[in-house]
Amino acid sequence: MNKQAKPPATKLTQDPHALRDQREKNLEVAIGRQVRDLRKRQRMTGSDLAAVSGLSVGTLSKIENGHISPSLNTLQVLADALRVPFVQLFSGFDEPRSAMHVKAGEGVEIDRAGTRAGHQYSLLGHIGSNDSGVVVEPYLITLTDESDTFPTFQHEGIEFLYMIEGQVDYRHGDRIYRLAPGDSLLFDADAPHGPEVLVELPSRYLSIITYPQQR
Incomplete structure (x- = not known):
């Protein structure tokens, strides 16, 4: 008697063993790195982003290198220019991640x-x-x-x-x-x-x- 064939395994899109990029502990550096990465993903030069955002090339360079702390208004301008949510500019920052350990019988x-x-x-x-x-x-x-x-x-x-x-x-x-x-x-x-x-x-x-x- 032929054994019933098992259905093919479903391929998951998320790798459970994947490692995320190390998060930056300095907020200015984290924001600058995120701005630069987003700009490059959209194949924009520094001059392109400066023109769209209205910032000078020098100011943009200082932001991307984490040398200055941009104002909230400047960050909103950059988020609009990059067409991303405002909070995405903070996504590389190393915020505390919670965990909760409950011992047996202590729920x-x-x-x-x-x-x-x-x-x-x-x-x-x-x-x-x-x-x-x-x-x-x-x-x-x-x-x-x-x-x-x-x-x-x-x-x-x-x-x-x-x-x-x-x-x-x-x-x-x-x-x-x-x-x-x-x-x-x-x-x-x-x-x-x-x-x-x-x-x-x-x-x-x-x-x-x-x-x-x-x-």
């Missing part, structure tokens, strides 16, 4: 908006305002014989579930998925979703919700 138990009776939510970490534009909320959810079934949760964003213990029939839209340990489910959280049948208790699963950061 913060919270009452999340819309929480149903008997649904225990342990928040496993939280990073506030950041440059990614995305909020990520990781939860460890525990269901017991005191838990309600509630298959009509709805909220913005994308949600990922990973089943750790027990079994549940989990609804998403008009489909039901039997989730057992090791199973995962990734879905658009705007559709009605949630545990419809608690098959084997206690059940525990990891829920990671991502949604756009409110600016």
Whole structure:
């Protein structure tokens, strides 16, 4: 009997092992390097950018070499001339990046908006305002014989579930998925979703919700 051929692996566009260019710790140097890189990408000479921005070639050279600290107005003029968002001129600067380590059993138990009776939510970490534009909320959810079934949760964003213990029939839209340990489910959280049948208790699963950061 011929074994069923495996579907071809999906090729991802992002390299998980890629290294980013080292970030500059001096703000003036970081801005100057970014202006120069953006100018070169657009195949503009220093004279071209000076003409478009209204700055002198000498001033532009000092900015690109990090020798002066340009005003906010000058930076806005350069951003307009380079046709990029203002904040992109700061993208090479080495800002602190947050991390949060939560030891086993130390997740913060919270009452999340819309929480149903008997649904225990342990928040496993939280990073506030950041440059990614995305909020990520990781939860460890525990269901017991005191838990309600509630298959009509709805909220913005994308949600990922990973089943750790027990079994549940989990609804998403008009489909039901039997989730057992090791199973995962990734879905658009705007559709009605949630545990419809608690098959084997206690059940525990990891829920990671991502949604756009409110600016």
